[in-house]
Amino acid sequence: MHLIFDVNETLLDTRALDPLFQRWFGSEATRPEWFLTLQESWMTANLIGRFDPFSSLARSALRQLGAKHDVAISADDEQALVDAILSMPAHGDVQSALSTLRNRGHTLTALTNSALKAAHRQLEHVGLEGHFDAILSVESVERYKPAPEPYRHAARHWGVDTRELVMIAAHGWDLIGANAAGMRTGFIARPGRAMDPALAGVPDWRDDDLSRLLERIVAG
Known part of the structure; x- marks a missing residue:
């Protein structure tokens, strides 16, 4: 089969990512919120006929979440997320x-x-x-x-x-x-x-x- x-x-x-979101936003509940934002990004990419790498979309979703919650997200934070996804x-x-x-x-x-x-x-x-x-x-x-x-x-x-x-x-x-x-x-x-x-x-x-x-x- x-x-x-x-x-x-x-x-x-993906719950292994929770400590990062707790550190950045003070709540583990923002990790599912980030993932939903990421899903929205790739479905939008499909609809408009554009393909951006997954890691770029993951970083963008984190920046969007930061803007939504008024939290500054640095390039190091973005890299920490990508590294955590890989492990x-x-x-x-x-x-x-x-x-x-x-x-x-x-x-x-x-x-x-x-x-x-x-x-x-x-x-x-x-x-x-x-x-x-x-x-x-x-x-x-x-x-x-x-x-x-x-x-x-x-x-x-x-x-x-x-x-x-x-x-x-x-x-x-x-x-x-x-x-x-x-x-x-x-x-x-x-x-x-x-x-x-x-x-x-x-x-x-x-x-x-x-x-x-x-x-x-x-x-x-």
Whole structure:
């Protein structure tokens, strides 16, 4: 089975960034606010047909948050955020779940909005790089998920139809995009993440434990 994984929040725990936001803004609650601003930036980039690197958008989102909260953000602060993104830990259920899939012969692909070089560093840092048969970035098509091009890129990489792929992510927008491109979808309910339970057809599977979710996907 071809299993496609999002990286940030799905495999890697973005809560590791909380101390930085606590230091800058006095509240860890500003970290999800920053991530929402970042999502808005790449979706805007998709809509206007412009592609800016993920790290540039991450820095811009931090500056926007600083302006919103009247907090001065320095170039050193921006670099500290980028460095922290590259060294986020994996969620506790990831290593075992991916190892089991590899041992059973499934094909594993990472498909991320991060830059390709950054994705390799992130996954190498947590010892996950070797679990993947391919690590793919939206850089190759210069369109961010949930646009259809990244999902089609994953299918082209393996020479298969998107209907043969299952996308696993912690973000509803990612899975809605994957579904629209023809993939089946699995939602991993990371802390603070939810999908509309009344949404028809998305996801095909959902769980709050990655190993259990993957067992259900493979069985299905």
